[in-house]
Amino acid sequence: MTESTQIPDQAAREAAATTFDRNVVVIAGAGTGKTTLLVNRLLYLLMRRTDPLDLSRIVALTFTNKAATEMKLRLRERLRGLIEAGCRDASPPQSGTVSIDDLRLRYGWTTDDIVARATAAWRDLEKAQIGTLHSFAAHLLRLYPIEAGVTPTFQTDEDGSRFDEHFSAEWARWLEVELGNDGQDHDRWRQLLTSWSLDDIRGLAYSLHSDLIDLEGLRQQMGEERLSPGVYAWFLARQERAEQLLARYDSPKRRKIELMLAAMAALFETLLTGGLGALKTFPDESRELLAKDLGKPPTGWSDVDAADVESLQRIAKRLLKVDQAALSTLLDVLAPFVRSVRRSFVDSGWLTFDGLVGKARTLLREHPTIREQLKREYRALLVDEFQDTDPVQYEIVLYLAERQGRHSASWREIDLEEGKLFIVGDPKQSIYAFRRADIEAFDYVVDRMERDGALRCELATNFRSHAQVLEVVNGVFNTLLIAEPSIQPPNVPLVVQPNRSNQMRQSGVELQLVVSEEDDDVDSSSATRMEAEQIGRTLSRVLGGSDEAGGTAGANMSLRPGHVALLFRKLTQSEPYLEALRRHGIRYVIDGEKHFYRRQEVIDLVNLLRSIGNPYDGIALASVLRSSLGGLPDSALVQLKELRALDYRDTERILTWKSPHADPIRRLYGVLTRLHERASRVPLPQVLDLIFQELPLLELAAASLHGEQAMANLLKVRLMAAALADRPALTLHGFIDLMCARLREQPDEAESALSEDTLDAVRVLTIHKAKGLEFPLVILAGLHHGDGAGRGRSGPLIWHDWSTGIQGLDFGECSSVGAVVVAEKARAREQAERRRLFYVGMTRARERLVLSGALSKRPVRGALLELLEEAAGTELDGQERAVISLAGVELPHTILKGSGRVPSKERTRPAILQEEVVETEVSRRWEERDRIWRAYRSEAPIVSPSDFVRKPLQLSTANARTVKPGLAGKTLGTMVHRLLQHWDFAAEVEPQLAAMNVTALGPDGQDDQVQQSVMEEISQIVRSFAQSAPYDRLRRATVIGREVPFLMPWNEGRQILEGVIDLLYRLDGKLWIADYKTDRVPPDQVAARAEAYREQARLYREAVARSLGEPVAGFEFIFLRQGVSIAV
Known part of the structure; x- marks a missing residue:
């Protein structure tokens, strides 16, 4: 690979890209160039000496459509670079990418071999399976619709509205039968309706519709009185922990915490010895004790042990609400409807997103013959963002990565084929638990692969962020990310890219905390308004150029609104900040849900x-x-x-x-x-x-x-x-x-997809939405906000722990025992994920990161500011200090004063016109508008460079050839341009002329005599051109584009300049523009004719320079008939 400077983990990158006899696990930290690695891996799969693969036999899966598009674009760019690499004037490959010299040296291919394979892959790129796992699942279902149980022409219900309508109609129809005179379950319905309303039951039925819910497995677990081995072991560990704490802190005169701890231990003992039925015998006085507020831990208790007691109490209180008998009855009643509504929706020709994945998983699991066919068809699997992939998607990947000839009935028993599976992920960036991402499942698959001999490669060189940003990130998360199996990965410090240059004058990380200027305690909402106003002022100063951080006065980057991102944990927290941006006239665009x-x-x-x-x-x-x-x-x-x-x-x-x-x-x-x-x-x-x-x-x-x-x-x-x-x-x-x-x-x-990248506006988005993005300046706002926890459940919750197979249900005030287990595991993972969310937010910044928050009288639990205090080892209480220390790294610290009052925006009061002059003033304004309108109407909205061509002088025709009967000169010129648009300057001329189709090039209705005359004239023009020096020059050039259209603002934005560039090429590393001319003009008058086109050339050069951002070495008019090139 091409690498201008050796980077610390270069060996790991090359091993990951070129190892094919083992499966590969890549742990890629933030900003470490994983997309480049994936593209390099694809190229090596295409070009390797032993068993090179066609692109159609490779599957590359991404988390988002945007990531898939980026991977395709980069692969197309690299393939095109290899195709053009045979030309000595080809641009050098980018740093870190696969070069043609590397392929020749590594595999012994000739240049022609590499170009041939790259060309074949380039042509097949749009047929390649590079996309999201949902799109790949849809592809599998379309290949085998009968076996999958779907209609061949199924459509995907992307927003869920189709299913909502279908569900409503089916529910009304089913309920009419169930509750009508012919219903067979009236007794059970009467029992259920004493505990839950009909709307609640409808909500549960809707929640059960997902194809990813194992309805029969859930019913089976709900109907069991005895604890499963997994549930038994989990509660046994809780009981042992309660007894251990009680033994450590117990005393003859027990305090409330010890009394409650003893009750918890007794409750767990009752469950383990007597099963679920024994919980009904648990004493009422113990129930009342467990329902009390635990309060603050007494003297002598450590914070860790007190937190464990709090967890045990939460588990005990949920356990006392377990009523699996009632929930089992409810599921028995609803199960026929849920099965029916799933099936009828599929029969109507639609699939939900969950249905795509669920049915693809079932297809592979239940049809070994199909699985074997697909394993033979797809010889390489690459999966990006593996930590964000949910467990059902893991199953699809594992089934396809199974060794040929094996047909395991369960994903747990799969024997993986060596060298087929390549996964890239970063558990430190696993933040999508709400989309069923499961870090325990990620650890399981990675550990399984490593036990089977997979190569593990860790990438830590960060190409994104400034060294001072990375220092703080490493210092914070060396403290916050403490390894805990199946819950939290350890921090892997990031290393700055060697020789990285600074792009802003003031780089690094700064902590800004806002306190009340009245020295009064303020509530959370007032604190938020204070912080929002300070952010608005900061951005006004930075973007206005009065702050040296903006990159003015000699810095490499002039900071614009589009360089700034304002990040939040939840977009619902953003409204006060948006009001502040509006007050300060700062343009912004919001990218997020529920907006x-x-x-x-x-x-x-x-x-x-x-x-x-x-x-x-x-x-x-x-x-x-x-x-x-x-x-x-x-x-x-x-x-x-x-x-x-x-x-x-x-x-x-x-x-x-x-x-x-x-x-x-x-x-x-x-x-x-x-x-x-x-x-x-x-x-x-x-x-x-x-x-x-x-x-x-x-x-x-x-x-x-x-x-x-x-x-x-x-x-x-x-x-x-x-x-x-x-x-x-x-x-x-x-x-x-x-x-x-x-x-x-x-x-x-989301809002309508207006291209945010083209808007020069501050990006406002959640940390989740910002994942994979980067910005020169990032403001991580609202550090004092909580996570919104504690508001209670809004509806039924169906739990499934993939690693253990435990399922559960929370519905109203009732829970299943499986729900108690999985919910507590999920809570621990959620708290760990909050730290990873902070990590993702801090690693979005390229040059400058501002950590912003406010201090209120009652800090909110679960705030990111709380994590920052933990990393600093001190309370952030608003005291003035220049820096705070984070694991030996100094973080600049600023205290800003603010007011909790809502600032009022100063408005310029309009001039009040006296009543007698109102009519005159209005008339004057309309006359001015009419004048401007007439001025605009007098100018064509679109102009062409040819409109600026000077009318040439009347040139002598004494030496001009006699023109044969045929087409008008303009039409003939158009036909020549169409022919040269696809012309290969490196190939022989006569075979290309022989293949010329005059009918396709020209207008319809030409008779045979005209066609023959036109063919002769075009052939003569091209032959004359082919024998010229300009043609020989183009043989050696690298063609960048032919017939390239462009649009450019013109005349102070009142018009659009529209044109088409005949040829754009690079020679000796310099950019050139060529324009073909078929003018019939004597050779001695060509220069004079070219002079008439000088303004056209200037406009073309300006358009190319503004579009590509690089200077144009020259512009030449190529007069084809004369074989003469005139540079202007």
Whole structure:
């Protein structure tokens, strides 16, 4: 591989990329270049000497579609680089990538061999299985739909709305039978409805629909009175711990904590000796004791032991709520419906995301013959972000990595084939437990692979962050990440890239804590407002260039809003910070869940739809009138109410309204009336089209703070309507009800995909969304916020511990014994994951990281600030100190003063015009607008470089050849350009001319005589060109692009310059532009003709330089007939 400077873990990288006789496990820390490693591995699989693979026999799986796209793009780029590497003018390969010299030296291939294999792979790239595991699962199901039990043309229900509708219809139909006169389970239903409401039971049935839930296994475990071996062993360990603590702290006169500890030990003993049934005999006084508040640990108790008692009490209290008999009855009643609704949804031609993975796993597990075929078809498996992959996906990978000829019935018994499986992951970045990622399962698979002889490679060289950032990261997490089996991995310190250059003047990490300037204790919300205001001021200073951290005054990078990321644990914490950004005029874009349905423009559009659909909905109409569309203040609304004029179909009442708003509202009422009359007669998407045509919603959105994003969100509502239009039962009123329900429920829905990378705006996102991204400046905000725990369960929870097979159910006040076990394990993992989340957030910064928080009178448990205090070994109490020490690393520390009051934004008051000059002023403004409009209308919106060509002088035609009958010169020139667009300058000329298809190149309707004449003339032009010096020059060049289109702002942004560049090439490492000319001009007058095109050349050079960001060495006009090149 190409490496300008040897990096510390280079040997591990090369071993990981080139080891094929063993499976490989790569533990890649943050920013260590794992995508480059994966692409290198792919290239070596394609190019290795022994058993080189076709790209179609490789599966590369990623966690997100974005990661898959990036991998494809990088692989395409590297394959293209290898294809072009035979040219001596090819660009040198990038550092760390596979070069053609490396392949020649490593495997003994010739350049032609490498180019041939790279070309074949490049052509097959779009057919390669490089994507998410969900997309790969869909591919498997389409290969074997009958065996998988799906329809061959199934579709994926990406947002779950299809299943929601299906479930609602099936539930109503099933319930009508169950509770009707013909129902067979009335006695059990009466029993269940004494404990739970019908809505609660419906919620449980919905929660059970996922194909990843083993319904029969859950029912079986729920019906067992005896403890399974795994559950028994777990509670035995809890009992032994309780007795150990009691023996350590017990005294003749027991305190409350010792009394409660003894009750816990007795409860666990009762369970272990008598089973679940014995819990009913547990004494009431002991139950009451365990229900008490544990309080603070008394003198003599260590914090660790006290935390263990707290855990044991939590387990004991949950254990006393176990009622598996009731839950078993409930599952028995619901199981037939759950099986039916799963099956009928699949039969209707749809699959959920869980269904894709679940059915793919079942296909591989239950059909050994198919599994064997796929194992032979796919000879290499690469899995990225393995720590974020859920256990069911692990099973799919393991089944495909099984040794050929073996057919294990369970994933636990699989014998892995050597050299087939390559996984990349970092357990320190495992933060997706809410998506079923399981660090215990990750450890199990990695340990299993290593026991079977897999090679383990650890990457620690970080190519992302500044040395001062990494010093703090290492210092913090050497303390916070303490190895604990199946719960927490150890920290592996990151190493800075050798010879890394600084891009900002002030790099490193800074802790900023905000305290009240009044010296009063403030609550959490006031503390958040103080911190948000300080962040707004900091960004205004940094982005305004008045802070040296912004990179001005000689730094390598000029900091822009797009270089800044504002990260939160949860996006629901961000609103005060967004208000501060708005106050300071800082543009931002939000990337996160649960935001689309909170956007004001979306809410306003839904209210408008409500009003159009139902004229009697006064609240909806009032909302429309108060929105930017109506623009009414509250006082005007009151006047309309008094006039009883809140009905847009009755405009007569407004005639008596003496208000400057009367005429605009009357016109708005007229439009709403027309829309109401037409809405019921047109398809759903057309209703949105009519609204956008009749009302200036898009224009108002464009003029709002979020401009393009607001417009895109409105158009997304229209796309949603179009996507739902094929449902015959969904009318306008049904769509309105659906949108209103989503506004209430706030489901996960991203804003319309406006390209954030093109917006120069601060990125606001959660740490989860930021994973895999990097920014020059990262502000990790709200360190004082908690994680939102302790608010109680919002619905049924179905538990499954993959490693042990234990399942459980929490429903209302009832739990199963398996739920007690798995929930407590999940709690411990959640607390460990909080530390890893902090790690991911801190490793997003390239140059500067700001840790920001506020100090309130009552700190919140579970805050990241609490972890920082643990790492520092001291309380962060607002005392002034320049630095704090973190494992020997000094962290700059700043205390900022703030006010808990909401700052008011200073507004420039508009000039108040005197009444007699209002009409004159308005007329003047409209005249100015008309003038600007006429000026814009007088200019074409799109111009071409050819518009700037000077009309050439009348050149002598004394030496010009006689032209044969044929086509016009412009058409002939177009045909020559089309031919040269695919011309191979390195190949023989005559075979390419012989293969020329004049009919395909030119316009239709040419007779044979014209075609023959055109063919002769084109052939003569090309032959003359091929014998020229410019042609020989192009033989040696590396072609970058042909017929390259471009768009460029022009005339101060009032116009767009649009053109097409004939040829872009690189020669001797320099960038050149060529433009073909087929002008019939004598050789001695070519230079004069080229001079007429000089301005065109200047525009082309400017477009290329601005697009590629590098200087253009030269521009040449190639006059093909004359074989002459004129550089300008």
